Ligand SMILES: [Ca+2]
């Protein structure tokens with residue numbers, strides 16, 4: 001009996017060795033997806049000037065309305081230029097104004113009915129708005145009409161050529177609710193690079209800034225969501241007895257649009 005047990009053990013041991021030898025499966029390394037691009041986020045409310053300047057400086061020198069792709073730098077829309085005067089305070093501000101009239105590489109879309117560049121704090125839409133909204137760069141501000149959402153697309157300055165940017169920042173006026181006023185950034189392939197919220201206003205002046213940069217120019221589109229409702233004659237801000245958080249925009253600051261490949 002003892003010998004048989006030893007034999008059994010030897011056989012079992014031999015099988016174990018064989019099994020080990022036959023285990024010649026090559027383990028493939030599990031593919032590791034590349035890490036998501038690292039976003040650097042800039043936020044401010046109250047006196048936002050220093051943070052906006054910091055964001056501008058990260059992007060580089062201002063390229064104004066210079067046509068053609070520049071090697072570095074930024075573009076900025078303040079809405080205040082005299083060239084926009086013919087369109088002020090109407091609901092049909094041209095979606096491509098900032099790449100045709102002014103060659104800054106930005107075009108807009110919205111599911112609403114249009115866009116409005118306004119020198120009256122939108123008080124001609126609703127007189128109560130003068131007490132709600134303010135400006136950062138004097139004195140015109142901007143909003144989509146018929147919607148609280150719009151997109152910015154990038155083009156090579158002065159050309160209808162799709163482009164990408166390494167950063168986008170925006171000044172909002174009168175953000176009352178957290179996490180409702182946002183920018184969502186998309187890569188050229190449509191994948192989301194993240195959604196970033198503007199901080200709730202810290203004072204009555206009511207300015208908020210949100211800006212995001214990446215190392216590389218990878219932003220193909222920005223979805224801008226302004227509060228929770230559209231401007232309208234019968235729509236009051238929730239701080240004035242209304243039901244929606246109404247929000248408008250001032251400066252758009254973004255990295256030089258680079259031709260997308
Ligand atoms: Ca302005």
Ligand SMILES: [Ca+2]
Nearest residue numbers: 174176245246
């Ligand atoms: Ca508001």
